[in-house]
Amino acid sequence: MIVIFLGPPGSGKGTQAAMISKEFNLKILSTGDLLRSEMSAQTDIGIKIKEVVNSGKLVADEIVLEIIEKNFRKNVQTNGFVLDGFPRTIIQAQKLNVLLDHSGRKVDFVIELNVDQEYLLERLTNRFQCKKCGASYNKIYKPTKTLGVCDVCGSKEFIVRDDDKAEVIKKRFKEYKKLTEPLLPYYNAQGNLYQIDAKQEPQRVFEEISSILKNVLT
Numbered sequence: 001m002i003v004i005f006l007g008p009p010g011s012g013k014g015t016q017a018a019m020i021s022k023e024f025n026l027k028i029l030s031t032g033d034l035l036r037s038e039m040s041a042q043t044d045i046g047i048k049i050k051e052v053v054n055s056g057k058l059v060a061d062e063i064v065l066e067i068i069e070k071n072f073r074k075n076v077q078t079n080g081f082v083l084d085g086f087p088r089t090i091i092q093a094q095k096l097n098v099l100l101d102h103s104g105r106k107v108d109f110v111i112e113l114n115v116d117q118e119y120l121l122e123r124l125t126n127r128f129q130c131k132k133c134g135a136s137y138n139k140i141y142k143p144t145k146t147l148g149v150c151d152v153c154g155s156k157e158f159i160v161r162d163d164d165k166a167e168v169i170k171k172r173f174k175e176y177k178k179l180t181e182p183l184l185p186y187y188n189a190q191g192n193l194y195q196i197d198a199k200q201e202p203q204r205v206f207e208e209i210s211s212i213l214k215n216v217l218t
């Protein structure tokens with residue numbers, strides 16, 4: 001099964017991808033996380049893309065596609081993938097179809113997380129992550145259970161993403177509108193686009209997505 005999460009920055013793609021992958025035993029591929037690992041390991045790709053990512057622009061299609069192909073090859077045996085943040089351009093979507101064709105798969109679900117922009121800035125400027133295990137939190141919506149201690153690994157060190165500054169977030173919204181929103185009519189025409197009200201609390205959003213996946217699968 002292949003599930004794609006589409007939605008503007010902060011709409012909850014990463015949050016829902018984690019919940020859905022666990023529920024349906026799927027492997028998550030998050031291009032944002034993969035690109036950030038390249039950046040923190042200071043690989044050739046990481047050095048090349050750092051400025052682009054931190055400016056809020058999209059990374060070149062060829063680079064993202066190379067990373068995706070490598071990860072598809074590494075996980076050929078998987079039950080399926082949850083794609084978080086990929087594809088993000090029409091070219092990426094077309095290339096994904098070719099890649100999936102080769103392995104006898106297809107895009108089964110495209111889940112659009114709908115949230116008005118006014119909520120997103122607040123979500124993103126309050127996001128923080130555990131430095132050690134990467135668990136994601138939010139000062140308002142998802143604080144750690146014990147102040148200053150990661151719920152998952154107990155670490156006391158946290159980081160904030162360099163691209164979660166208000167001025168960069170606004171550029172990320174613009175990139176989404178210009179380059180990623182055209183994927184909505186593209187997938188709608190293929191009949192596999194499902195829209196979810198992602199203003200609701202995360203558990204409710206998860207339940208709606210799960211019920212779509214289960215209904216269509218049974």
Ligand code: AP5
Binds near residue numbers: 064
């Ligand atoms: P990426 O990491 O994909 O960032 P993004 O799309 O901007 O999305 P975010 O990770 O910021 O938000 P999200 O929707 O996952 O929300 P989350 O669940 O974290 O990409 C970063 C950069 O990498 C791009 O700008 C680009 O440069 C590059 N890149 C990545 N993929 C690329 C590609 N395919 N092509 C080219 N370049 C690419 O939630 C956000 C916050 O809100 C959290 O604090 C969370 O706790 C909270 N929250 C979540 N759900 C709810 C809810 N329902 N109610 C209240 N709070 C909530």
